[in-house]
Amino acid sequence: MEYLIFSEETLRNFTESVFKKMGCSNEHVQLAANVLIKADLRGIDSHGVARLTGYVRLWEKKRINATPNIRIVYETATTATIDGDAGLGLVVAPFAMKVAIEKAEKYGSGWVAVKNSNHFGIAGYHALMAVEKDMIGYALTNASPLVAPTFSSERMLGTNPICYAFPAGKHAPVVVDMATSTAANGKLEIAQRQGKNVPEGWIQDKDGNAALHPADLKNGGSLLPLGSDREHGSHKGFGLSATVDILSAVLSGASYGPWAPPFVAFMDPLPNQPGEGLGHFLGAMRVDGFRPIEDFKANMDNWIERFKNAKPINENQKVIIPGEPELIAEKERKISGIPLIDAVVKDLNEVAEKLGLNKLG
Amino acid sequence: MEYLIFSEETLRNFTESVFKKMGCSNEHVQLAANVLIKADLRGIDSHGVARLTGYVRLWEKKRINATPNIRIVYETATTATIDGDAGLGLVVAPFAMKVAIEKAEKYGSGWVAVKNSNHFGIAGYHALMAVEKDMIGYALTNASPLVAPTFSSERMLGTNPICYAFPAGKHAPVVVDMATSTAANGKLEIAQRQGKNVPEGWIQDKDGNAALHPADLKNGGSLLPLGSDREHGSHKGFGLSATVDILSAVLSGASYGPWAPPFVAFMDPLPNQPGEGLGHFLGAMRVDGFRPIEDFKANMDNWIERFKNAKPINENQKVIIPGEPELIAEKERKISGIPLIDAVVKDLNEVAEKLGLNKLG
Numbered sequence: 001m002e003y004l005i006f007s008e009e010t011l012r013n014f015t016e017s018v019f020k021k022m023g024c025s026n027e028h029v030q031l032a033a034n035v036l037i038k039a040d041l042r043g044i045d046s047h048g049v050a051r052l053t054g055y056v057r058l059w060e061k062k063r064i065n066a067t068p069n070i071r072i073v074y075e076t077a078t079t080a081t082i083d084g085d086a087g088l089g090l091v092v093a094p095f096a097m098k099v100a101i102e103k104a105e106k107y108g109s110g111w112v113a114v115k116n117s118n119h120f121g122i123a124g125y126h127a128l129m130a131v132e133k134d135m136i137g138y139a140l141t142n143a144s145p146l147v148a149p150t151f152s153s154e155r156m157l158g159t160n161p162i163c164y165a166f167p168a169g170k171h172a173p174v175v176v177d178m179a180t181s182t183a184a185n186g187k188l189e190i191a192q193r194q195g196k197n198v199p200e201g202w203i204q205d206k207d208g209n210a211a212l213h214p215a216d217l218k219n220g221g222s223l224l225p226l227g228s229d230r231e232h233g234s235h236k237g238f239g240l241s242a243t244v245d246i247l248s249a250v251l252s253g254a255s256y257g258p259w260a261p262p263f264v265a266f267m268d269p270l271p272n273q274p275g276e277g278l279g280h281f282l283g284a285m286r287v288d289g290f291r292p293i294e295d296f297k298a299n300m301d302n303w304i305e306r307f308k309n310a311k312p313i314n315e316n317q318k319v320i321i322p323g324e325p326e327l328i329a330e331k332e333r334k335i336s337g338i339p340l341i342d343a344v345v346k347d348l349n350e351v352a353e354k355l356g357l358n359k360l361g
Numbered sequence: 362m363e364y365l366i367f368s369e370e371t372l373r374n375f376t377e378s379v380f381k382k383m384g385c386s387n388e389h390v391q392l393a394a395n396v397l398i399k400a401d402l403r404g405i406d407s408h409g410v411a412r413l414t415g416y417v418r419l420w421e422k423k424r425i426n427a428t429p430n431i432r433i434v435y436e437t438a439t440t441a442t443i444d445g446d447a448g449l450g451l452v453v454a455p456f457a458m459k460v461a462i463e464k465a466e467k468y469g470s471g472w473v474a475v476k477n478s479n480h481f482g483i484a485g486y487h488a489l490m491a492v493e494k495d496m497i498g499y500a501l502t503n504a505s506p507l508v509a510p511t512f513s514s515e516r517m518l519g520t521n522p523i524c525y526a527f528p529a530g531k532h533a534p535v536v537v538d539m540a541t542s543t544a545a546n547g548k549l550e551i552a553q554r555q556g557k558n559v560p561e562g563w564i565q566d567k568d569g570n571a572a573l574h575p576a577d578l579k580n581g582g583s584l585l586p587l588g589s590d591r592e593h594g595s596h597k598g599f600g601l602s603a604t605v606d607i608l609s610a611v612l613s614g615a616s617y618g619p620w621a622p623p624f625v626a627f628m629d630p631l632p633n634q635p636g637e638g639l640g641h642f643l644g645a646m647r648v649d650g651f652r653p654i655e656d657f658k659a660n661m662d663n664w665i666e667r668f669k670n671a672k673p674i675n676e677n678q679k680v681i682i683p684g685e686p687e688l689i690a691e692k693e694r695k696i697s698g699i700p701l702i703d704a705v706v707k708d709l710n711e712v713a714e715k716l717g718l719n720k721l722g
Contacts, residue, residue, distance in 0.1 A: 079650030108437030289440030313569030
């Protein structure tokens with residue numbers, strides 16, 4: 001694979017031009033671009049501008065509404081359900097997290113379920129909004145069905161990520177941001193492009209047999225829940241993914257399980273949808289609702305340092321604190337730029353041409 | 362192994378007699394026995410009366426206070442921190458969940474961190490208290506260090522369970538109740554008693570090498586986080602376990618990471634404790650804070666039925682809904698009794714003799 005390197009600014013300008021062309025408001029243009037660029041900066045390439053053409057195609061099919069009326073449809077002091085009006089998840093989720101944070105400021109915590117939304121980018125972006133306010137952030141979303149429950153060969157769940165973000169003191173926030181499948185779909189896409197096999201335990205074929213080649217996934221196979229098989233706890237991965245699906249979609253009134261609308265525009269959502277669009281679940285808790293923030297931060301720093309210095313198996317590989325690799329990527333890429341593979345650049349430039357925009361170069 | 366079968370009533374009476382002898386109040390005697398017996402009924406044998414002698418030994422060492430003054434030490438409208446006063450987690454956690462439920466009744470949600478507590482039994486007991494009120498229940502606890510982070514050979518975390526419980530309509534609640542390690546410690550204990558090897562990916566030896574024999578765990582080895590190795594997502598299991606540790610202990614002011622006090626009385630807690638005792642985190646959210654309860658329950662029933670009928674790999678093994686095995690066990694054991702292995706019965710009877718109580722028989 002060939003890589004081309006772009007500055008953050010170049011990619012941001014390009015991304016903004018696309019969202020602007022779709023008819024998004026200036027505020028939404030900036031916000032949506034910000035969420036995508038943040039993914040690229042943090043090294044989560046599968047959720048950055050590589051996704052941009054996917055959003056455009058869903059918009060062309062009128063499955064994404066560029067000018068949504070995002071609104072609260074149900075509410076208590078600390079809970080709410082939001083209708084995303086088929087908007088970009090990239091702008092619906094930050095709206096929802098703002099509501100959660102406002103409730104947490106008043107009452108200690110805030111919890112917002114979202115229906116009728118679309119792919120929301122990296123969960124970490126939304127959870128980190130809470131950390132900026134010295135709160136603990138929580139972000140979940142359901143997603144296109146790709147994962148089979150333990151004992152099944154049917155795609156019933158998305159890679160349904162869970163994200164918790166915790167503020168620290170002198171150290172960076174701890175950010176746990178993880179798909180509940182053994183491997184994220186992005187890793188499969190990379191293996192497919194490279195024509196390589198994947199490790200046993202990542203996927204199964206359409207009949208539920210162990211499989212190694214990414215093509216088996218495309219041909220009706222499925223990703224496996226975290227744990228890979230029953231003996232290694234795949235029922236736990238399934239349980240976590242089910243939890244994400246229920247909180248994001250059953251609780252909000254979005255479509256759940258196999259009905260979750262596919263991200264790819266060439267596949268239509270299943271008939272007889274039980275809800276509206278994709279669902280998310282966002283939460284914020286004030287740390288000082290539990291103990292003084294300075295005490296918490298001092299203990300988080302101690303926690304981070306103790307775990308960083310846990311006895312390593314190999315001297316040259318210390319324990320990685322959750323969120324650390326993303327932080328390192330962000331520092332590097334702010335300076336040296338963001339690499340995109342040539343297939344992504346080609347795809348982006350085709351869309352630019354179609355929309356009458358300047359190409360990436 | 363030999364099993365002896367006891368009725369629920371026999372075990373309950375025996376358990377109550379032990380807690381009474383320890384000096385617990387009548388209310389605490391009943392509650393603590395109820396939490397333990399519930400574990401046995403639900404088939405989670407490692408967390409039932411098999412644990413009883415462990416609590417007695419901690420009480421003898423004055424690490425468990427039989428007459429605690431459990432109290433709220435920090436609070437907002439929807440958050441609180443509780444000091445368990447070194448009481449049995451079996452009574453401290455239900456106290457905390459009651460506070461969470463009361464806050465949820467008023468404000469939509471309630472979240473309670475607990476410090477200075479002890480082992481709280483099965484997480485599912487506490488989360489299900491919320492379900493009885495048509496709320497979503499959430500229960501976490503940190504635990505004795507047995508699990509090594511990815512890349513480390515040091516025991517830094519407990520099997521730190523996560524539990525979410527969701528009410529349904531005509532179907533039983535969905536209860537996700539899982540250790541964040543690949544295998545729960547109870548499964549290792551069973552293998553050890555039977556002199557059997559365990560599957561690769563459950564444990565490593567003291568140097569971090571793959572290991573198969575439970576003795577390697579006893580000899581300074583460690584359990585592996587859900588995912589087993591980095592290639593299969595053990596960093597996700599570590600991230601989940603870290604989340605449980607931070608919410609339960611860093612947020613509450615309990616002892617975290619390798620400092621979490623060991624359950625076994627023959628091991629003293631490490632010096633320089635950064636907090637007090639074990640920590641828990643309990644939460645409750647009103648379903649009708651998000652959508653009408655009847656809508657939610659109807660969709661939960663639909664969710665359960667759709668997943669139950671996902672295409673099976675083998676016709677004779679359908680998908681298992683989280684919480685289903687425990688429910689089946691509970692129905693059976695209510696009628697046919699609770700099996701205890703002879704080693705557990707012997708241990709219980711020795712404690713009975715020492716305390717001057719009637720033996721189990």
